[in-house]
Amino acid sequence: MLDLAAPLFLLLLPLPFLARRLLPPHAAQEGALYLPEAFAAAARPTSAFARSERWEGALRAILWLALVLALAGPERLKAVPDLSASGREIVLTLDMSGSMLIEDFDIDGVQSTRLEAVKRVARSFVEERQGDRIGLVLFANRAYVAAPLTFDLAAVGRAIEEASIGITGRSTAIADGLGLALKRVTEGAAASRVIVLLSDGQDNAHQIDARQVAALAARHGVRIHTIALGPDDLETRPAARDAVDTATLRAIAEASRGRSYRVRGMEDLRAMAADLDRLEPNPAERPPVLVPEPLWRWPALVALGAALALGLSRAGLALRQRRTGRAA
Incomplete structure (x- = not known):
């Protein structure tokens, strides 16, 4: 039997979506540097960059979901013999x-x-x-x-x-x-x-x-x-x-x-x-008692893995951009 120790933390799940919808958008700044067409074409986002953005978006979603679930304190209720003192x-x-x-x-x-x-x-x-x-x-x-x-x-x-x-x-x-x-x-x-x-x-x-x-x-x-x-x-x-x-x-x-x-x-x-x-x-x-076994560490590990993958993805993208810039 699964349960949550602090289910109210689940109310945090829609927070990123609400922030994106309700907060004012970041104002784009006008570019002040004009590049030749060859350099501008090399600087435009490629299909690989688009795939990386979708991948990072999925990782951010997984990271947030796992963190909120860990905060909610998932636990498994185990029936164990009642060994308390009888008096x-x-x-x-x-x-x-x-x-x-x-x-x-x-x-x-x-x-x-x-x-x-x-x-x-x-x-x-x-x-x-x-x-x-x-x-x-x-x-x-x-x-x-x-x-x-x-x-x-x-x-x-x-x-x-x-x-x-x-x-x-x-x-x-x-x-x-x-x-x-x-x-x-x-x-x-x-x-x-x-x-x-x-x-x-x-x-x-x-x-x-x-x-x-x-x-x-x-x-x-x-x-x-x-x-x-x-x-x-x-x-x-x-x-x-x-x-x-x-x-x-x-x-x-x-x-x-x-x-x-x-x-x-x-x-x-x-x-x-x-x-x-x-x-x-x-x-x-005596009837058995239900003892909670904390399971928060598992979603916490998922969140850690997603954070590491997100960091590696951004590092890899930055490296590819530098190589593209040198080649151009």
Whole structure:
């Protein structure tokens, strides 16, 4: 799509024509020198001179048209993805307890650990969030910030890929991880602040109740979406060794006006990621924006070429006239 940045400059196009019609003609001066017929015939304009005049007239017209068009600022409107900041901050808070090494997920027909499945979906989720600030908090016995809130999604993806079990123990301090994520996300002034909390166990290394952290998040306008990961939970199999505490995770989400998810396999994990994109609209899905690409340089180059050709034409005509005069 082509457009003009300053179309009013096109009003200058008829200016040479108007000047020629409206300005008084230049008064011709009487010749004071009488020449013999032979010299006068040599001084009269020839057909070559007439052709040169027509050529120069065309060059002057091209030069003027190109200059006016360049001043009008032609531009091409290109549709590009809207990569502007969305005003949303999301902190992924991932459980790094020992139970994340249990191999009960099927990834493309290969038995894989819970950690590998979470990494795959989390990386995919982060890659699509252009325009959001994303951070990463990992927790086990203690919590730490693996990636601060940033627009550098590639750095967050690398932090997810490098996450490993055992760096801060093998227990599950959900409240500590949630508290650290809340501290980070409330430090800024984003219009929308979200925590995505994933755990596959019970809060067995806490110093405060995770529900209290959720209530504090609600007072600060922070939504917490929780993901209960694993085949067993305390509600259906309370005696299971690695059962996830779905009730606590659900209570955290409800207290902060978030959404709670129950994930037992890879399909549930993908569906959860898709639903999060719906709840927290993906900036990558925003309509493209039209960005102007200036094109004035092309008519400017045409004008430059016409000016050079006009100068060369006049120089050539002057040279031919001198040679004709010497021959006469």
